[in-house]
Amino acid sequence: MHDKVKITLVSGKGGDGAIAYRREKSVEKGGPYGGNGGKGGSIFFVADNGIDTLANYRFGKTFKAEPGQNGKTKLQYGKDAKDIYLHIPCGTVVEDEQGRVLADLIHHGDTYLAVKGGRGGRGNAMFKSPNRRTPNIAENGMPGEEKVFYLELKLLADVGLVGYPNVGKSTYLSSVTRAKAEIANYEFTTLEPQLGVCFIDPDHSFVIADLPGLIDGASEGKGLGFTFLRHIERCRVLLHIIDIQRSEDPYQDFLAINKELFQYRPELAKRKMIVAINKSDIKGSKEKMLALKEKLENDYEVYFISAKEKKGLITLNKRLYTLVKKSKEEEKKLLKEEGGEERVYTVRNSDNGKTPSYQVVRREEGYFEIIGERVVRTKKLINLKTDEGVDRLLAYLDRIGIDEKLKEAGAKNGDTVLLDDFEFDYYE
Ligand SMILES: Nc1nc2c(ncn2[C@@H]2O[C@H](COP(=O)(O)OP(=O)(O)OP(=O)(O)O)[C@@H](O)[C@H]2O)c(=O)[nH]1
Ligand SMILES: [Mg+2]
CATH class of the missing domain: 2.70.210.12 (GTP1/OBG domain)
Structure with missing residues (x-):
């Protein structure tokens, strides 16, 4: 890619x-x-x-x-x-x-x-x-x-899915959107990010990005994660999916993935993240799930889901939608405060008519240079092969107060002044 x-x-x-x-x-x-x-x-x-x-x-x-x-x-x-x-x-x-x-x-x-x-x-x-x-x-x-x-x-998505491989990220995407993600019971099934649109009702939706699973060391380039970590940066909300069956200590799993994320981009620690504990349908995991929730719930909102059996998904998605909407509104407000409704990108306008800012620099005894983007630009505009062109340039320099500036810089009669590749002599 x-x-x-x-x-x-x-x-x-x-x-x-x-x-x-x-x-x-x-x-x-x-x-x-x-x-x-x-x-x-x-x-x-x-x-x-x-x-x-x-x-x-x-x-x-x-x-x-x-x-x-x-x-x-x-x-x-x-x-x-x-x-x-x-x-x-x-x-x-x-x-x-x-x-x-x-x-x-x-x-x-x-x-x-x-x-x-x-x-x-x-x-x-x-x-x-x-x-x-x-x-x-x-x-x-x-x-x-x-x-x-x-x-x-x-990638442009509202919600980014993060978690170890095989925790059920693609299963979740397939259950809540029309995207056809590949699902299999082995690690790194998903090799490329995939987007899907999740509808809360016919008029309200948000975009989910299913990303390849992360592993320990992803922020240093291990596994597939590194290439895709940068996509995560643009998601408004992160949904961290945990497989309750993956290991003895799912809380450690959770911390390990976050460590990779935050090592890659410390700002991600401030990004809104909620947690879905997946595979809740598997028998005998209830106690483990409750224990995990207890560890997490001081800092995070926690949802129990079964991506495969589509349990707990509606509540989760509604909440995600609300968070995405809030983030969009905050962004709009911020843009307004910065001035300007929308971001419009143009090159800076020149301050036509105003006296341009420029400097006179003493290069060596008797030798001065005029430095300034607009002054040089104006000089380039003039055809200096004719006497009238030269007159015109000198008249322009006169208008922007060059004599005063040269005098200030210590120029004396007969000194040489350079502007771009044009030289002239200074006389009071
Ligand atoms: N029992 C159960 N199995 C699930 C559930 N969700 C996913 N699985 C299974 O877990 C395995 C991995 O699912 P995927 O959706 O491919 O996992 P992933 O997180 O996308 O994995 P990678 O793409 O490798 O990162 C598949 O065999 C799924 O059928 C669930 O809610 N319950
Ligand atoms: Mg996958």
């Missing part, structure tokens, strides 16, 4: 704006005629319930979007490049290279803009003004971005 992949995405550069002039027989130099460049292609992730695995994205693949077309003469716009939509399974978590969660694409159609295509540069026709009739200036398209992402597919 390949449920975590690394993927590199590169968005397209914006097309350059064109510098062109209209030529007419009678006019020596006509008006500006250069069109804008097209937008570079962006890449999105889209959750799609028709897709089950991340198999398409294995082997560290790179996906590249096309650049936008350059603007052309006769005011022709360059074409925008096509955006790319990468379809991934519902329940995929998108992380950045440092492992920070960027988006959790749960529902069909959830979309995340991963890398944004560069904006097209403006052609010289856009720079026409009363005192600049033949502007010799155009913008370059913005560069695309290149980023590494990790995609991880996690």
Whole structure:
């Protein structure tokens, strides 16, 4: 099961704006005629319930979007490049290279803009003004971005079944949902997680995940459990199933499984867990069951069930439903408090118009550098091959108060200032 992949995405550069002039027989130099460049292609992730695995994205693949077309003469716009939509399974978590969660694409159609295509540069026709009739200036398209992402597919279930192998987890799933789980009297019957929907009544249901059995050392990778422990993280409620007949000391069994869970993820200790003591139909286990319940009931709600004979299941399921509902409501409340009803993932908007924050750093005697994402971005937008482009950049720097900043940093007449790959001299 390949449920975590690394993927590199590169968005397209914006097309350059064109510098062109209209030529007419009678006019020596006509008006500006250069069109804008097209937008570079962006890449999105889209959750799609028709897709089950991340198999398409294995082997560290790179996906590249096309650049936008350059603007052309006769005011022709360059074409925008096509955006790319990468379809991934519902329940995929998108992380950045440092492992920070960027988006959790749960529902069909959830979309995340991963890398944004560069904006097209403006052609010289856009720079026409009363005192600049033949502007010799155009913008370059913005560069695309290149980023590494990790995609991880996690199961989405409300209730996760945990317990040793052979305790009856799959039997329970089969009894309360329409899922057809494999059931057999040996360990590790279940090799892959399986989901089922449990209906309390026709309008109310919750999703159960049957997971492979855990064994001692699962958190260090023993047995099958380790691969699947991460699915447990997303379940709202854990149903811990104990086989009353499995061993002499079922209480020890219970503690051992919890130890594995909490060793893997200490936060799981805070997750709501209730206990079902299974195989209650087996004759002569009554006393053992009562003794076990007594040990557990201070800390946990305990239910006696027979998954096979469908005893005690309705009460248990109703309770599970209530707990799931409560957890969903709490989550909603939390999201509201954080502001915003739903989680919407977009790239941060730039604070258009405001003076960008930047720094002037003294690199060595007589040599300073301007550092700041937005300032560098603006610089990249300007075609510096023309004098007018250079003027425009210097006017921009003037506007954001560069002289003051340079002075503060100790710059003297004739010192060199670097911005990205552009150098100029400072004079008061
Ligand atoms: N008597 C009795 N047997 C049960 C009950 N529930 C399950 N069993 C039996 O226990 C055995 C294991 O059941 P499974 O449902 O496959 O157990 P599991 O926990 O899914 O096991 P793994 O997939 O290996 O982790 C099967 O032989 C079941 O018939 C029960 O309530 N009573
Ligand atoms: Mg099973």
